[in-house]
Amino acid sequence: MAFCTQELRGMEVDQRMFNQEHFERYWYTKCGFVYTNKSCETRVIKKSDKNASHWEVNRQIAAHHSLALYSGRIGELLTKIYPVTS
Numbered sequence: 001m002a003f004c005t006q007e008l009r010g011m012e013v014d015q016r017m018f019n020q021e022h023f024e025r026y027w028y029t030k031c032g033f034v035y036t037n038k039s040c041e042t043r044v045i046k047k048s049d050k051n052a053s054h055w056e057v058n059r060q061i062a063a064h065h066s067l068a069l070y071s072g073r074i075g076e077l078l079t080k081i082y083p084v085t086s
Contacts, residue, residue, distance in 0.1 A: 031057045058082075 025035060032052030033045045062069050062082050071076035
């Protein structure tokens with residue numbers, strides 16, 4: 001199982017039907033994107049909301065699953081960019 005949302009917990013849903021594509025579709029759609037088509041192994045998405053951003057997709061996934069996001073360059077230390085701590 002790739003993921004299980006709170007909305008699905010406790011429901012009689014076959015968890016085997018969720019995979020990487022369902023995970024991506026769920027989060028991109030939730031954050032203002034839409035899948036336009038699927039060609040080979042590439043999924044094509046476009047903004048359905050002008051404020052949609054890939055950063056927001058990553059931030060919401062991290063928040064929902066209690067993850068941290070880091071940024072960095074090769075040979076340098078990573079910098080924590082989410083959640084922001086002061």
